[in-house]
Each structure stands twice: as C-alpha cells, then as structure tokens.
Amino acid sequence: MALYVQKFGGTSVANPERIEAVADKITKFKDQGHDIVVVVSAMSGETNRLIGLAHQISDDPSPREMDVLVSTGEQVTIALLTMALQARGCDARSYTGDQIRILTDSAHTKARIKDIDVSSISEDLKKGRVVVVAGFQGVDELGNTTTLGRGGSDTSAVAVAAALNADECQIYTDVDGVYTTDPRVVEKAQRLSQITFEEMLEMASQGSKVLQIRAVEFAGKYHVPLRVLSSFVDGEGTLITFEGEHKMEQPVISGIAFNRDEAKFTLVGVPDIPGAASRILGPVSAANIEVDMIVQNIAEDKTTDFTFTVHRNDYQRVSKVLNSVSQDLGAQEVRGNSEIAKISIVGVGMRSHAGVASQMFDALASENINIQLISTSEIKVSVVIEEKYLELAVRALHTAFDLDAVEEQV
Amino acid sequence: MALYVQKFGGTSVANPERIEAVADKITKFKDQGHDIVVVVSAMSGETNRLIGLAHQISDDPSPREMDVLVSTGEQVTIALLTMALQARGCDARSYTGDQIRILTDSAHTKARIKDIDVSSISEDLKKGRVVVVAGFQGVDELGNTTTLGRGGSDTSAVAVAAALNADECQIYTDVDGVYTTDPRVVEKAQRLSQITFEEMLEMASQGSKVLQIRAVEFAGKYHVPLRVLSSFVDGEGTLITFEGEHKMEQPVISGIAFNRDEAKFTLVGVPDIPGAASRILGPVSAANIEVDMIVQNIAEDKTTDFTFTVHRNDYQRVSKVLNSVSQDLGAQEVRGNSEIAKISIVGVGMRSHAGVASQMFDALASENINIQLISTSEIKVSVVIEEKYLELAVRALHTAFDLDAVEEQV
Structure with a gap:
C-alpha cells in the first residue's frame, strides 16, 4: 500500500468523458488500497481560451489579473473530477492552490513554490479520501493568486509529492513513457523502463518534451521518484531514477x-x-x-x-x-x-x-x-x-x- | 464625492466588448472623483455552461464541488474587468469572495453572508483604486468556497455597500428602472423615480423580477440606499427608498x-x-x-x-x-x-x-x-x-x- 501523487494533464481531462475515464483509473488504484492525491491541469484549450479573452481586452494585461483569470481553468477541473469520483462512490475532496496553501513568491505568471501545507491533505487521506488538487496555481504571502507558468502542473505534482514524502509521483500524459528517441523518426525507438534525472534533463532540454524541465529538477532536488505514464494506454511507463x-x-x-x-x-x-x-x-x-x-x-x-x-x-x-x-x-x-x-x-x-x-x-x-x-x-x-x-x-x-x-x- | 458600490449583472458583462463598455462607465464615475467598488456576475451563459459540464458527469453533484465549479465564472469576470480598467489608465484590483473574506455559513449553493472584512477594500480606495469584487461567492469558516445561490451577486453588492457604509448601491441591469407595470403589457407604463422597499418587495415577489428579493430585504435591513439603473442607457433609474x-x-x-x-x-x-x-x-x-x-x-x-x-x-x-x-x-x-x-x-x-x-x-x-x-x-x-x-x-x-x-x- 503506497502513497501516489498522480498528475493528469490537459489532454487527459479534455472533456467530461475523459475526466470520467481518469476517475475510473483513480478508483481502481484506490480500490487496490493505495492513498491517492491527484493534481490536474485545466481542460485542454481552456487556458488558451481565457488568454484569448484577456487579449481581446488588453494588449498588456497585468500579470496579477492574468493569474486570477487563468487559475480558474484548473479550478473547473478539480470540481468536475471530484464530482466524477464521488459519483463512483469514491470519497473525494477538491482543493485550490490557495486552499491547501501552495505558498509561492509573488512573481505572477511564473511564481516559484516556497512551501506547501499538507496538513489538510494528510487528514483527508487518513479519512480514506482521494484529494484532488489544482495544479499550476498557488498563493503568495499577501493572499494573491499566483501561477507557476505554463506546464507548471508537473511542478505542482512534484512539490506535493515531496511535501507528502510520497512513494512515487506519476505524471500521466499522452505518451506512454520516455523513448530512446522520437518514434516518429526511428521506428525501432524503444520505451526506456528507466532513465536517470540527469539524462532526463538533457533529453528534455534537447527537445524530448515529455516533462517540464523545472519539474524534473525539482524532483531530483527533493529525491521524488518520478514516473511518466500514458493516461490512455496501460503500462509501466518510464521511471526516472537516481544514478546510484x-x-x-x-x-x-x-x-x-x-x-x-x-x-x-x-x-x-x-x-x-x-x-x-x-x-x-x-x-x-x-x-x-x-x-x-x-x-x-x-x-x-x-x-x-x-x-x-x-x-x-x-x-x-x-x-x-x-x-x-x-x-x-x-x-x-x-x-x-x-x-x-x-x-x-x-x-x-x-x-x-x-x-x-x-x-x-x-x-x-x-x-x-x-x-x-x-x-x-x-x-x-x-x-x-x-x-x-x-x-x-x-x-x-x-x-x-x-x-x-x-x-x-x- | 461619494462612495458607490456598482453591481453589473451577466448580460452587462456578456463579452469582452460589453466588459469594456462597463469599464468606460466606471472610469467616467471615477473621473468625477467618486470612490467606486464594483461587484460583478459571471458572463451570461457561463454559469449555465459550467452547470452543464457538471451534469454531464454526475446527476447529483455535491454542493461543495458545485460551488468550487461555478464560482470560477465570477472570477473570470473580475480579472477581465480589472484588465479593462487598467488598460484605461484606471488603477484597479480584483478580489474573489475568499480574498476579501465574504464570510458565509456552510450552506453550499445557497449560503448566507455573515460578515465581510472590508479592510483591504478601504485601503485600496484610499490609494485611489477601483476595487472589483466577485459577486455571488464567499468562503466559510473552514475556507471552503461557497455561493449565495442564483442572482446572489445583488446580495453581494448590497452586503459590500452595507459593510462600507456606501452612499448608494447601484444595480446595473438590462432594464432602466422599476416600472409601474410591465411595459410590454401597458404601453403607458412609467418608470418610477422612487419606490419604497416594502413596495419593491411586493412588486418583486409578484413577478417584477428586476432585483433579487433577498438583496432588497438585505438593503432594507441595513438601510442601504439602492438604485436600479440600465447598463446600456444613461438615466437616473429607480431609487429604492425608506418610507419616511x-x-x-x-x-x-x-x-x-x-x-x-x-x-x-x-x-x-x-x-x-x-x-x-x-x-x-x-x-x-x-x-x-x-x-x-x-x-x-x-x-x-x-x-x-x-x-x-x-x-x-x-x-x-x-x-x-x-x-x-x-x-x-x-x-x-x-x-x-x-x-x-x-x-x-x-x-x-x-x-x-x-x-x-x-x-x-x-x-x-x-x-x-x-x-x-x-x-x-x-x-x-x-x-x-x-x-x-x-x-x-x-x-x-x-x-x-x-x-x-x-x-x-x-
């Protein structure tokens, strides 16, 4: 019985049907007796829709208000996913970045996480609840809503996993792992069952864009075992390990x-x-x-x-x-x-x-x-x-x- | 120089163009030297869109998660309106119900306001800022997001006006005031320049649905002068007065x-x-x-x-x-x-x-x-x-x- 932090990106929660598929997946893990914390992104397309609205109004919208605006995307997803879990008889509860106090600096639209208060998550887990957390967002010392920048949900997931000392942080995405190279170019490309953090960083910065570099660095720093898996296909994915x-x-x-x-x-x-x-x-x-x-x-x-x-x-x-x-x-x-x-x-x-x-x-x-x-x-x-x-x-x-x-x- | 709380409903902020028109209107009041606090609803159609998503996922979504979901509607509007004000050189700042601590009970989807902390609003007003507040939403003692029920933005506006001891709470809507009767039935129906709270309550509960009854009761209880005006046509609207x-x-x-x-x-x-x-x-x-x-x-x-x-x-x-x-x-x-x-x-x-x-x-x-x-x-x-x-x-x-x-x- 382990504690997993599972992150589902925008394409994995793109519409109500996919959100229900994610709920099915989570319920299965829960039924196996694991403790689950889920971190989600905005439904794909939603963040761009919101940014589009802002740009209809201002060429140069203030970063503080951009954060207020785009953070609604993840808030919608946590509510919908929690409803889907509850509809499956799975006790669940949603939290915004503010509510679990993902404390960040005040660098709006590209904030850095300083601290996370996991006390309410831990209490919910003790009660057998699945905890659903909005990725990408946080709150600064003054109570302003902040966001971590594009793709920041990966970083949120790793940070929550680090704070909870989770057994694994699992990043569900639309590929089933990290490959030796792009399978579209080399047919014989193979999924790697393991890769080290250092290699992952070099692969990522060189264009294999499976994970946000910042999330990988973060996971390396806090020694969080990180696994990349597919939301759509069952499989082991790729585990990102430490060299030793x-x-x-x-x-x-x-x-x-x-x-x-x-x-x-x-x-x-x-x-x-x-x-x-x-x-x-x-x-x-x-x-x-x-x-x-x-x-x-x-x-x-x-x-x-x-x-x-x-x-x-x-x-x-x-x-x-x-x-x-x-x-x-x-x-x-x-x-x-x-x-x-x-x-x-x-x-x-x-x-x-x-x-x-x-x-x-x-x-x-x-x-x-x-x-x-x-x-x-x-x-x-x-x-x-x-x-x-x-x-x-x-x-x-x-x-x-x-x-x-x-x-x-x- | 007065302090006005101005509430704009969903049709008044239905799209970026209308939000910009509202920003023009507010800037004009501000330029006349008044202090302005704005309370806004979700863009019209948005709340229904969100409820539709929830019902695709669950026949009976939990009220707590419904509140997390639908409260994003107003959050989008406050960000966009604040951007529009800033683009006009008007210093402005947005607040969610949680951020200014519109404290409510925990009756999700139909919460009642218990208290409002206006200290940050007052500070912003002193700095010459327009304050933009999300209507319809609040937060309970435990930090859960709550909503006041449909049309609750009127109630939010009155509550903020009461807490600030504002000179007038102005409800902008798609009609230009309260009429002697429905102008679609009686051509000679006249806009009333004044009406008492008691009359307004009887008119509202009888089907003249200009204002939410609860907001009118609230305004009567806290002696907040209330005015109904059109977002689209200039005019005096109807002032709701006390009998004396x-x-x-x-x-x-x-x-x-x-x-x-x-x-x-x-x-x-x-x-x-x-x-x-x-x-x-x-x-x-x-x-x-x-x-x-x-x-x-x-x-x-x-x-x-x-x-x-x-x-x-x-x-x-x-x-x-x-x-x-x-x-x-x-x-x-x-x-x-x-x-x-x-x-x-x-x-x-x-x-x-x-x-x-x-x-x-x-x-x-x-x-x-x-x-x-x-x-x-x-x-x-x-x-x-x-x-x-x-x-x-x-x-x-x-x-x-x-x-x-x-x-x-x-």
Whole structure:
C-alpha cells in the first residue's frame, strides 16, 4: 500500500468523458488500497481560451489579473473530477492552490513554490479520501493568486509529492513513457523502463518534451521518484531514477535527442582580442535572445571564428544585431544558416566510457554526414548538421549505440 | 464625492466588448472623483455552461464541488474587468469572495453572508483604486468556497455597500428602472423615480423580477440606499427608498404586478372541523410544493371551500396529493384550474387611504372581469382572474389608479 501523487494533464481531462475515464483509473488504484492525491491541469484549450479573452481586452494585461483569470481553468477541473469520483462512490475532496496553501513568491505568471501545507491533505487521506488538487496555481504571502507558468502542473505534482514524502509521483500524459528517441523518426525507438534525472534533463532540454524541465529538477532536488505514464494506454511507463540506483551494465547511451528549431550564426575573422566574445553576445542577450551552443576554436593569424546557435524564430533579429556588432568589431563577415539540426546523444554511462564521441562521429561519417559544430557536456555530446540529414543521422546513431534493442536486453 | 458600490449583472458583462463598455462607465464615475467598488456576475451563459459540464458527469453533484465549479465564472469576470480598467489608465484590483473574506455559513449553493472584512477594500480606495469584487461567492469558516445561490451577486453588492457604509448601491441591469407595470403589457407604463422597499418587495415577489428579493430585504435591513439603473442607457433609474423619506403627495398605488405562473386548486365541501386546513396543506408542503395565496371563507351547512394557488409547474403533483387528501377528509370534490392570472396593486399609500380595494374591484367590474379570489396585505391587494383577461385588467387598473401619468406629476 503506497502513497501516489498522480498528475493528469490537459489532454487527459479534455472533456467530461475523459475526466470520467481518469476517475475510473483513480478508483481502481484506490480500490487496490493505495492513498491517492491527484493534481490536474485545466481542460485542454481552456487556458488558451481565457488568454484569448484577456487579449481581446488588453494588449498588456497585468500579470496579477492574468493569474486570477487563468487559475480558474484548473479550478473547473478539480470540481468536475471530484464530482466524477464521488459519483463512483469514491470519497473525494477538491482543493485550490490557495486552499491547501501552495505558498509561492509573488512573481505572477511564473511564481516559484516556497512551501506547501499538507496538513489538510494528510487528514483527508487518513479519512480514506482521494484529494484532488489544482495544479499550476498557488498563493503568495499577501493572499494573491499566483501561477507557476505554463506546464507548471508537473511542478505542482512534484512539490506535493515531496511535501507528502510520497512513494512515487506519476505524471500521466499522452505518451506512454520516455523513448530512446522520437518514434516518429526511428521506428525501432524503444520505451526506456528507466532513465536517470540527469539524462532526463538533457533529453528534455534537447527537445524530448515529455516533462517540464523545472519539474524534473525539482524532483531530483527533493529525491521524488518520478514516473511518466500514458493516461490512455496501460503500462509501466518510464521511471526516472537516481544514478546510484541505476542498474549495473548500464547502456552507454540512453537516448538520442534532436532539435530543428535552431539557427546558426558565425562571425568570421573576429580579431583575437580579449573581450571579443562578450562584445558579440552582450548585444544579443540585451535583445533578450537566448543562445544555445557557443563554439570558438583557437585563433589563426590573429583572428578567430565565433559561432553560436539561437532559436530559429530569432533569426531576423539576430542578423540585425550581428551586422552592427560585426562592424564595431571589425570582423570580416557574418554568416547565418537556419537549415541546420542539432542532435545529441545522452547517457550517464558515457562518463566512464571513453570513445563515445568518436563512435558518434564515425557513425555519422559512414553516412557521409558532415559535422558543422560539436559541443559536449559530461553526459551529452551534441553536433550540428545540415537539416536534411537529420532523420538519417538519428537512425544511424540509434543503431550504432545499440538502442534498437534496448528493451530486449533488459 | 461619494462612495458607490456598482453591481453589473451577466448580460452587462456578456463579452469582452460589453466588459469594456462597463469599464468606460466606471472610469467616467471615477473621473468625477467618486470612490467606486464594483461587484460583478459571471458572463451570461457561463454559469449555465459550467452547470452543464457538471451534469454531464454526475446527476447529483455535491454542493461543495458545485460551488468550487461555478464560482470560477465570477472570477473570470473580475480579472477581465480589472484588465479593462487598467488598460484605461484606471488603477484597479480584483478580489474573489475568499480574498476579501465574504464570510458565509456552510450552506453550499445557497449560503448566507455573515460578515465581510472590508479592510483591504478601504485601503485600496484610499490609494485611489477601483476595487472589483466577485459577486455571488464567499468562503466559510473552514475556507471552503461557497455561493449565495442564483442572482446572489445583488446580495453581494448590497452586503459590500452595507459593510462600507456606501452612499448608494447601484444595480446595473438590462432594464432602466422599476416600472409601474410591465411595459410590454401597458404601453403607458412609467418608470418610477422612487419606490419604497416594502413596495419593491411586493412588486418583486409578484413577478417584477428586476432585483433579487433577498438583496432588497438585505438593503432594507441595513438601510442601504439602492438604485436600479440600465447598463446600456444613461438615466437616473429607480431609487429604492425608506418610507419616511418618501415624498409628500405620495400616489396611492405605486405599481401593478402580475403573474401567470400560478394554478388554483379548490377543495369543495370540506367538513368544517378544526385541523382541516393543516390536513390539506400538510401533505402539499411535505411534497416540497410552495403555496402562494390561501383563501377560505366562512362555512355554510357545516362545510367550507378551501382554495390555494401554487406554481403552475406543480399542477400535476398537487392534483395527486389532493385526490388522496380529499378522500381522507371526506371533501366533495377537487377543482383545479391553471388558466388563471394573479394581479396585485401595490403601494404604501394605501395604508392611509380607504377604498383602494373597492376602486380596484370597480375598475375590473366595469370591464366585466370576474374576480375569483381576493387576498390582501397591508400595502397590497391581489386578485385572481381568468388568464385571458390579464392584459385588459392590468391596463384598466393602470388607468384607474392614475399611473399612466406618474412621470408628468413628479
């Protein structure tokens, strides 16, 4: 008999029928004798509908009032799900973020959780009740309604699980787990039964958007076992574990992430003087543009080439900034390219295995794929290639790192 | 410079355009130097949409969860209206029922207000802010969300006005005031510039549904001056006053109310024995049927006729109850009639004027309208007539009591 915090996202509660299916699922767990706390998002589409109403009224609505507005979405879901549970003879009770006092800072629309008072949840659980909590929302010290930012319901669930010291925080979503790579690109992609938090973070930030990064970080910090499962298909999902608990004979690479949302810029012939890099990136960051990879090689003939990647949507803005920066710096040329893709291999196993990077480069070379940029971290190697080779490259790497058969090996 | 509490109902805030029109109106008052607290309902249709969702999930949703659900309607409106005010450069702040602590009992879906903490409203007003409060909702001692029942936003507005000792509570609605009678029936019906609370209560309960009765009672109890105005047309509306403040030369009759929602039942030949009336009405009230008029005349030949009216929707149920009651009592016959109408003349002036009732009966007789039932209270005379004569009767009475020209006399 365990205590589970189960989070159901917007598509899982999109309409009354799906809410009833979720209630069936919860009732089954409850009947097995488990204690259940449920965290829910707004019905899918509802948050956008509310934001649409706000934008009909104001181009720049105040963050405080946006939070008052959009937090109604989750409030509707908790009431409906609680009704559905009660209609199944399952004692249940709903709570808004304010009512269980999910205390946050006052950074409206992107608040951070400071504390949760679980006393009323614990009392309800003792009485055998299922507790249904509105995700995404909280309250600040002054009693103002706050929200955690888009996708914040995952974070709410992890925070509630941490505060209750739950046995597992289960994130129900529309995929049945974390895969070695996107199954739409590689048919032989396999669901991972386990993945470490560090790997999950690298996979998530690289574009495998199963879980909100913040929720994963939070779960890692508070040592909350996290599991990703499907709302619609029964299965074990993927358990996100801590490295020490990982199995022996860990595969070197757990997964392959990729991303075609980036564009690449190179300043060619930048004078090799101290401060050049910051004179380039300073104006970029001042324009609120996020930079991903940054690569600079050693200088030759007192000049160097400086390359970085940004989100593809920022292409035009970055071009403008760089043209003026380039003149100031006396660089030879600015080259931009948005037809690129980034591929990363991720695995805690690579820490102890030499040669992972060269194995990656070999696999790409044998398909005649040229590597434009390379960047590495402790558990990740990323390369930038021409976009048209993306699928070919991902499939080649998936095979090269024995991922096609991961499940059979377990 | 006055302090006004202004309440805008669902049709006044039905969509973003109307919310912006309300914001324009409020900004104008604010610019005149008044302090404004606004109480709003849910956008029209929203409460029904939410109730519809609940009924897709449960035939008998728990009242606690219904309150969690439907209270989101007003929360959406306060956020949107506050955004609209801010977009006009008008400093404003929204509050849910919980946030300003509209403390109620725990009777979910029909809670009663016990107390309001106006300290934060007062502080905001001092800072020059418009305060926007969610109507219809409150919070109980345990922190549960409650609602006041349909139309409860009027009551919220009056309660806030009472707690703030406001100069006036202004109820904006889709009519421009209280009329001598329904203008759809009598073309010459006139807007009353004033009406007393007692008259308003009689008019409202008789079918002139401009204001929730509970709000009027509440305003009377706490001596809150109440004004009914149109959201869409400029004008003075109707001020609801206390009798002592009424003008001299008060017209005898202020208005004519009518109602075609009733049905009439008569038990003929009821033995004239003690307890007969309660043996008739006991089973009716046990079946949760509300009775309006009750008339019994003196007995003849040791039997009497017992007549009462109920809502027309209850006709079938009452018939069943009475057939068994009639047998038990040994009454001769049960007669039911749903083709009736009730007409009432209302006015505090009739207290000091004899002959009002006879003037009424004369007017009806001169049109050859037969009176089936008569019932009177201190400031009201009601009659039941055949439904087909309703319009004719109302017009005749409107003229007979000089109401066609009320406005010219002022």
